[in-house]
Amino acid sequence: MQLTTLESVRDYEGLAQIAQDFVISTVKVNEKNAPVVLVAPFPTQYQLEQLGKLVLIDRTRPYMLNKYFDADHFMVINEPLTQAELFDRICSQLEAEDLVESGFRASLQERERIVSTMLGEGIALPHSLALLARRTLVYTVLAPQGIDWGNGENATLIFVLAISKADYEEAMGLYDLFLALMNEKASRSLLACRNFTDFKALARVAP
Numbered sequence: 001m002q003l004t005t006l007e008s009v010r011d012y013e014g015l016a017q018i019a020q021d022f023v024i025s026t027v028k029v030n031e032k033n034a035p036v037v038l039v040a041p042f043p044t045q046y047q048l049e050q051l052g053k054l055v056l057i058d059r060t061r062p063y064m065l066n067k068y069f070d071a072d073h074f075m076v077i078n079e080p081l082t083q084a085e086l087f088d089r090i091c092s093q094l095e096a097e098d099l100v101e102s103g104f105r106a107s108l109q110e111r112e113r114i115v116s117t118m119l120g121e122g123i124a125l126p127h128s129l130a131l132l133a134r135r136t137l138v139y140t141v142l143a144p145q146g147i148d149w150g151n152g153e154n155a156t157l158i159f160v161l162a163i164s165k166a167d168y169e170e171a172m173g174l175y176d177l178f179l180a181l182m183n184e185k186a187s188r189s190l191l192a193c194r195n196f197t198d199f200k201a202l203a204r205v206a207p
Contacts, residue, residue, distance in 0.1 A: 133162035
């Protein structure tokens, strides 16, 4: 983690863009392309705890997005599609790329039959029962019209998890990212994205 300091508000205001993940200030400043955290000159324990959480989240989120998300495994669906058709489309691609083992498709379907993978706020996290990926990745699907996920629920943000045995423990940090995106404002903003670059940039800073 790298810390950059500025001597004055004027120095900050003169910057065209912020290269850091977030800004900590003791006075109110205009937010640029990175979130601003306002703290007292002598921070309270609560402020320090919140700052600690922010450091953890903002350090972890870009890493997870860079490592497990990519443009080849990103899809925007505007036509009507069933859950089964979506799974077939994604599994066929992953199998053709030799990224999952032969039982991944059946395991993904079986997991969904056992219990729905809806997380809330239109977010679904389908995943296989076993660790059958050759490398861990997240297949991101934006479905503004919604896909029937059963039990009267529609999924609009779908993250298909393919997790390998090698980095199972590290990949568990992905759930923190998905939980952070579980709010109406973030979901609505992400659904408006039309390409992976926009999605990744927005997911990196979404509240």
